[in-house]
Amino acid sequence: MRCLITALQLARNLPKSSHAVKIIEKHPKSSQDQYGRAITLFPRSSEMLDQLGLAETLAQQCFACRETVNYDKNGKEFPGRGWSFMENMKDTKWDFALVLRQKYQEEIFRQALRKEGVELEAPWELKSIEVLEGVVTGGHKVLASITNPETGVKRAVKCRYLIGADGGRSSVRRMMDIPFDGSSSEDQWVRVDGVIETDLPKPRTYCAIESPTHGNVLWAALDHGATRIGYAFTPERRKAYDVFDEEAAVKEAIASVKPFSLKFKQVDWWTVYVVGQRIARNFFVKDCVFLAGDACHTHSSGAAQGMNTGMHDAVNLGWKLSLVLQGLANPDILDTYEAERLPNVQKLINYDKDISRLMTMQLPENWQGDPDADVNEVLGQVMTEAATFSSGLGIYYEPDTYLNLTQSSDVSTVQPGQRAPDVALQKPATFEATRLQTVTPNTARFYIVLFAGDVAITRHHLSAFTSSFPQSHWLFDPKYPVSWITIFDGPGGPSTYESLGGMPFGSVFYDADHSAHERYGVCANKGAIIVLRPDGWAGTVTELGSAGKAALERYFRRFLVSRSGTKTPREQVLITV
Known part of the structure; x- marks a missing residue:
């Protein structure tokens, strides 16, 4: 699915006359057409998909989960444990867990790709990758050999970039000799999806059941009226079966939710798998091959982060690669993909090690507390600690001297590398309500947002900025991936021109109730300039006055380049699934 989101961004952003995106899939869709796998998108993932124009379609089919509950071994409701952090996901309109099985999500993404003229080609198996020596960075360095296992037809694909989104047993990772650090445990979990009957008091929730025999049992209400039951397949339970099949999986699911009753009217899917954590040592190698x-x-x-983390990978990579392929950004911007994503994946791995052990009734490996501590209580503490990371709203990229550039730290509480909060805005003239993320879609463009403050007070700051920054400046050139937005603090007037005393920069919106300026910590008497990256994180922050021009030039000159007017050959990106 990560490959679909990356491919969709490339297909939308790149001229079809000069670029091609090819997706190859080892197995035909029919052999993968199952209900299982990932189910949950947390708020930040939904926000990113919203900026790609996909979230509303997902919302039409999803189960929107806003309620969680935890039951102890006796079936008594025990607040504050399990998934309780989900009820505190605020500061976003997507303040819920968007539950939609991967099967249905992929259908939506594939349909969007077909509209862009991109189809998945299957079955095609990647056989070899050769990185050609002597080819300059950004050139056609990759020669991939692919084979159709049904017909035996062989093809060679020469491309500038190759993206391996081909799962935990990645052929791309293996062919590029990228170490996959980590380990698998002896712990096993079972997941069963289906339509059920039960006497559990709150069945249409995300809940945990503290089972003395099956660990911390997952109960997740799914789309289309289905439910997922997940439990630890402990060594004691395994001893009871010579063969563990669907019938056994259902039997153990019924036992895992005691004292509640459970009956499966229909089983959609089930699996048993080994729990482990691994991370590739590199996400980008040879200046041309990515992993996602x-x-x-x-x-x-355990933390329901697999699909979300992959989504963050895909969005982060998609806009950067789009800019490079268009000749608008230096190729070294692609190094920031690994620099930003790898540390956040490592954070997830660290949380997951603790959460997965606790769900299997074991204390964390490096536990320093009471050796007799209640594992369910510790699990609640760990999940609470990881709450903003799990929701995605607290995920940040470290400040650097490149994409997340600190210049002025005292004009806004939102700093470079942090998520740019979505805030309510008002359109001019009609006073129609909108939101910042709605007016800043992810089309591989940056947004320079002028928080103008109270223009009756900040007029001199605005005048100093506009007089030093004529609209003939290169940052207003339409060939650059930059758009401008001006936000006035206060209710709208009859004319934006009269409100400012001149033409404002870019599109204008009003902060009618002052909530946008307050959320960004921008003083209405001073204003601020905040650059939003295409993926919705803050890139840099600076003051509104005369220093603003130099600060913006300092930021964008680090990675933007002028686009040549010469015709380029047809480029190609190969994505393997």
């Missing part, structure tokens, strides 16, 4: 999703990190489903 499970190909570069695997972990348990």
